[in-house]
Amino acid sequence: AQRRRAEGDLRDFVENAVEGLHSAGPDGTILWANQAELDMLGYAREEYVGQHISKFHVDRDVIDDALTRLFRGDSLSRFPARMRCKNGSIKKVVLDSNSLWEEGRFIHSRCIMFDVTEQKREEETRSLLAAIVAASDDAIVSKTLDGVILSWNQGAQRLFGYSPAEAVGRSTDLIIPLELRPEERQILDRIRQGDRVDHFETIRVTKDGRRLDVSLTVSPIRDDSRRVIGSSKVARDVTERKQMGSALREA
Numbered sequence: 001a002q003r004r005r006a007e008g009d010l011r012d013f014v015e016n017a018v019e020g021l022h023s024a025g026p027d028g029t030i031l032w033a034n035q036a037e038l039d040m041l042g043y044a045r046e047e048y049v050g051q052h053i054s055k056f057h058v059d060r061d062v063i064d065d066a067l068t069r070l071f072r073g074d075s076l077s078r079f080p081a082r083m084r085c086k087n088g089s090i091k092k093v094v095l096d097s098n099s100l101w102e103e104g105r106f107i108h109s110r111c112i113m114f115d116v117t118e119q120k121r122e123e124e125t126r127s128l129l130a131a132i133v134a135a136s137d138d139a140i141v142s143k144t145l146d147g148v149i150l151s152w153n154q155g156a157q158r159l160f161g162y163s164p165a166e167a168v169g170r171s172t173d174l175i176i177p178l179e180l181r182p183e184e185r186q187i188l189d190r191i192r193q194g195d196r197v198d199h200f201e202t203i204r205v206t207k208d209g210r211r212l213d214v215s216l217t218v219s220p221i222r223d224d225s226r227r228v229i230g231s232s233k234v235a236r237d238v239t240e241r242k243q244m245g246s247a248l249r250e251a
Contacts, residue, residue, distance in 0.1 A: 020093075020113035026106050028052050028067055040115055042086035058082040058090055070099045070109045083113075092120045139214075139235040142221060145192055147172045147184065150230065159214075159237055161207030175204045177211065191220045191231045201238065213239040 014021055020037030024030050030049050038048055041056065048056070057063040062081050069076060075098040083091045097111035133140050139156035143149050152167040160167075160175050167174065176184050180202060187197055197218040204214050214235045221230040 020115070022053075022111050022113070023108045024053050024067075024111070025108050026071070028054060028063075031108055037113055040085075040091065040113070041083055047086070056084050058084050066095065066097070067109075070097060071106055073099065073101070075099075076111075091115055092117045140232065141167075141172070141235070142230060142232045143172055144230050145188060145228070147188060149174075156235070159206070159212070159235065160204065166207075175206070177203055177205055187216075187218055188231065191218060192228055194220055194228055196220065204235065212237055213241075 015034050017034055017036055020034065020040050022030055022033035022037055030051055030053055033045070033048055038045060041048070043056075053067075054060055054063045059082055066076055066079060066081070076095055079095040079097065081093050081095055083093050085091055092115075094114050094116055095111055096114075097109055099109045100107040133151075133153050136153060136155045137158075139159040140151075140153045141149060141156050142151040149167050149170055149172055152162070152164040156167065157163055162174065172184065173181055183202065187200070190197060197216065200216045200218070202214060202216060204212050206212060215238045217234045219232050220228045221232055223229050
């Protein structure tokens with residue numbers, strides 16, 4: 001009775017696990033899958049179990065490589081793959097898998113499937129945003145709420161003359177005229193409250209001492225709990241436009 005209860009508890013555990021689980025035979029046929037895996041990919045049990053696992057993989061060479069490694073006794077850890085869902089969408093997953101052997105004979109593989117689609121999408125979005133920031137002609141700077149520079153793109157280097165190595169870790173006072181530093185404190189106070197500052201025109205100083213008219217857009221940076229932890233600033237040189245406006249007024 002105790003053994004039956006233990007077996008029942010184990011069966012309940014794997015059937016109702018939150019991650020996808022399946023086993024596959026020596027020929028790659030799916031022998032069993034839990035509900036989490038069926039729900040993840042959108043198939044009914046009869047549409048999934050009994051089919052060759054390659055039917056549900058987008059990249060045949062990837063699953064062939066995985067099966068080959070399992071058949072020779074290797075284990076897979078965080079093995080990346082792309083799965084085809086019933087509705088035609090693609091899920092990015094990682095697999096942890098090993099095999100059951102008895103007297104030197106391969107019985108079946110055991111696999112845990114982790115859905116990392118959203119995580120990969122977020123990573124790709126961050127990489128894209130980082131590439132956009134790096135390539136921007138505008139100066140884009142992030143800093144702490146105390147005004148310490150955290151990042152400094154090539155646009156900032158071109159505009160102000162300081163390299164990232166010279167700027168990161170230093171106070172933004174580096175490029176702010178002495179008489180305008182109270183203005184910067186006021187901007188940071190607004191950011192702490194979650195406000196955004198749009199197209200604020202002021203003056204900044206370059207490494208060689210030139211004073212530039214700039215237009216600033218400053219936004220709060222939030223953590224996962226929506227708490228403001230810093231700010232990002234986009235600075236655009238409007239010196240030429242200001243000079244042209246002055247010349248027109250004088251004319």
